[in-house]
Amino acid sequence: MCLAVPARVEEVNFPIALVDFGGTRKEVRIDLLPDVAVGDYVLVHVGYAIQKVEAKDVEELSSIYSKLQEEGVL
């Protein structure tokens, strides 16, 4: 239920956007992300975008991850 899947925004026609889930295209509601633009990645949950995702990978932007790197663990 709380699953949200990242998708790339292809077209914006507020409050609807066409997004691409790695091959599958779908229309989603973007009422809650008014600044979303083509090329952004968004998390989609039950047909609406809940948040922009800044980076796709765990490695990027995890503060604990960079701390581990500094400590030489990774």
Added chain:
Amino acid sequence: MMARKDLIKKISEKIGKEMQEMGELRIMHLCGTHEDTVTRYSIRSLLPDNLKLLSGPGCPVCIIPDIDLQKVFYLIEREKIIFTTFGDMARVPFKGKSLFYYRSKGHDIRIVYSIFDAVRIAKESEKMVVHFGIGFETTMPSTALAVLDAPENFCVFSSHRFFIPAMEHLLSLGDVRIDGFINPGHVSTITGVRAYQEILERYGVPQAIAGFEPEDVLIATLGLIESIKSGKAEIINEYIRAVKYEGNVKAQEVMDEVFDIEDWEWRGLGVVPSSGAPLKSKYSDFDAFRVFEDVFSDFIPEEDARKKACRCGDVLRGIITPTDCPLFNKSCTPKDPIGPCMVSFEGTCNIWAKYGAYF
């Protein structure tokens, strides 16, 4: 970028090292999707014996008490409506019946992917469309948006519940020791980091907001161990690629606009203060409880004898694991489930049965 396998190995080795000569630590995650990650990737087998990763009440289908389901059935039996629901909910049994059962008997039950599909059905129909509103903060904003834009023949049967009050309730019950929480990533995209501050201040339990890759869960776990060891209770945001400090403010605003706050019952947790999300009275035209007030006035709650032995409630509190339930994979299976924890794809019993993780 390091190969995934190596990364996972390195983090689990570091966890092993950190846990040496430590007493038992108990970390609880709060999301069915986390349980899926943990079990699918066999993460518990990578952890030392003195580190327990418990599964909490993070399955929105599972925590809905029988009385809600019974009310839905009561309504469907009496009114000629179109009833829309997410698929997971359609299989939950009460006294051997489910929404799928009612559909097979000719009632108009439709599985939708999104509440916006339900609104569309209403716009194309003359009949009353009642949507089963389930889910935590992740899902509630979509229901709120739908209500703000709904036609007259649309209403919501709200079984929505605010999740964060349940964390606090769990701690106040005190029947399981919890040293740290892995907070639900997608609830947090809406609520933000700040929503957990009060629990931190009141109970001093460290928390880590985590994403849903195996690395995410391990990195969050490691962060929690370090936080617990240093005695510095904090909220770690491991999922910063999606979770902001303030969350999605617009989503919070639409939720505030549409939903009230009440004390509601949860399966396994009893009545959780300030966790229920009925529609505000100004939206009563879209509230199934008000629209069908007369129907519900004769409603009498019943018990489901078949569920007497089901320990879903204890699974949801982290008191037992599915294998501690004598019915697990015997009379209760994903094909013929007794409790919702075996029905839902986010239920711990279902996930354990599916991936065969019996440790």
